[in-house]
Amino acid sequence: MFACVMAPTRELAVQIAETFESLGSTIGVRCCVIVGGMDMMAQAIALSKKPHVIVCTPGRLQDHLENTKGFSLRTLKYLVLDEADRLLDLDFGPIIDQILKVIPKERNTFLFSATMTTKVAKLQRASLNNPVKVEVATKYSTVSTLLQHYMFFPLKHKDSYLVYLLNELAGNSTIVFSRTCNDTQRITLLLRNLGFPAIPLHGQLSQEKRLGALNKFKAGNRNILIATDVASRGLDIPSVDVVLNYDLPNNSKDYIHRVGRTARAGRSGKSITFVTQYDVEVYQRIEQALCKKLEEFPVDKDAVMLLQERVTEAQRFAITELKEQHAGRSKSGRGGHKRLFNHDDNDRDDDSVQAGGYKSKSAAARGNKGKKMRK
Numbered sequence: 001m002f003a004c005v006m007a008p009t010r011e012l013a014v015q016i017a018e019t020f021e022s023l024g025s026t027i028g029v030r031c032c033v034i035v036g037g038m039d040m041m042a043q044a045i046a047l048s049k050k051p052h053v054i055v056c057t058p059g060r061l062q063d064h065l066e067n068t069k070g071f072s073l074r075t076l077k078y079l080v081l082d083e084a085d086r087l088l089d090l091d092f093g094p095i096i097d098q099i100l101k102v103i104p105k106e107r108n109t110f111l112f113s114a115t116m117t118t119k120v121a122k123l124q125r126a127s128l129n130n131p132v133k134v135e136v137a138t139k140y141s142t143v144s145t146l147l148q149h150y151m152f153f154p155l156k157h158k159d160s161y162l163v164y165l166l167n168e169l170a171g172n173s174t175i176v177f178s179r180t181c182n183d184t185q186r187i188t189l190l191l192r193n194l195g196f197p198a199i200p201l202h203g204q205l206s207q208e209k210r211l212g213a214l215n216k217f218k219a220g221n222r223n224i225l226i227a228t229d230v231a232s233r234g235l236d237i238p239s240v241d242v243v244l245n246y247d248l249p250n251n252s253k254d255y256i257h258r259v260g261r262t263a264r265a266g267r268s269g270k271s272i273t274f275v276t277q278y279d280v281e282v283y284q285r286i287e288q289a290l291c292k293k294l295e296e297f298p299v300d301k302d303a304v305m306l307l308q309e310r311v312t313e314a315q316r317f318a319i320t321e322l323k324e325q326h327a328g329r330s331k332s333g334r335g336g337h338k339r340l341f342n343h344d345d346n347d348r349d350d351d352s353v354q355a356g357g358y359k360s361k362s363a364a365a366r367g368n369k370g371k372k373m374r375k
């Protein structure tokens, strides 16, 4: 083992491993990806073949260190932490501490992130000797090709504004960030009921579904990805035109990472952040961190209000469908399975998307009331 590259999400680890694999034959490097949600045994076999590089998420790496016979990091020369500030924070920190105890002190450590922690206690985790800091900018900066906007409206109209905006932006490849797994699923169902090609990505989907969603979005089969912050860091999808912050990010760092999913490598992109009466303070802190005031996105409020009736109806059906999914899960006797959404629910994505848009059971039951909304 030569190098270990760690990333906070499975999707990012897989992306990094794909880059190594595509370079592999040219540079003669064998890489192995070790992330949660995949078969431990297959990974153990891959590790036994002594790859030069492993790309991993911290939890699964720790799992292998503890349980896979013959596997250790004693010969490690390079440790890379991608999205290092995230890996060093409280969620992952204790696992990283454990891992660092079993790797050589004599090594090169690389920390990468668009936002880096200044907290000494966190940086101490990485046990650096003679560190060198390379900084592109001292403040949180975004690229000039990214046009950033906000929209301000009352909370009760949030879904109508989302639908209005997606109609306005039809044809663009868009990531919509929401705060919770449950709401991510609800918004997806709501949009599908209105004919939008939306697909969810969140931590309560199986690993297969998570990667499947990402691949469908990348391939353009669905051009609206509804995601939690699991998609906010590191993912490099060149086709993303727009980032919508349906819910505000928890802090300005997360804002930087989310909007960084568009306008990559010199391309242009757009971000629009939803601000309701309850979000003003957090939003102002984000603007302060950016050192700039964003422009309001122009909205035809009358057009938004005209959508309200159909959006309300679609909301009702989305809630019913969510309940159906929960009930289906209990009936199928998968009580021990702690996922909110079972595999069958998500398989419907393949079965039910037709040329005219998604047709759920509930949508089918109400006939053409669920007709396509997009222009």
Ligand SMILES: Nc1ncnc2c1ncn2[C@@H]1O[C@H](COP(=O)(O)OP(=O)(O)OP(=O)(O)O)[C@@H](O)[C@H]1O
Binding pocket: 113, 114, 233, 234, 235, 236, 238, 260, 264, 265
């Ligand atoms: N020197 C370069 N010349 C041309 N393209 C580049 C160069 N460096 C990176 N790119 C391209 O820019 C895109 C973004 O690169 P990458 O994903 O490494 O960025 P990053 O700094 O990790 O971003 P983030 O951490 O915010 O996701 C990729 O598509 C990559 O191929």
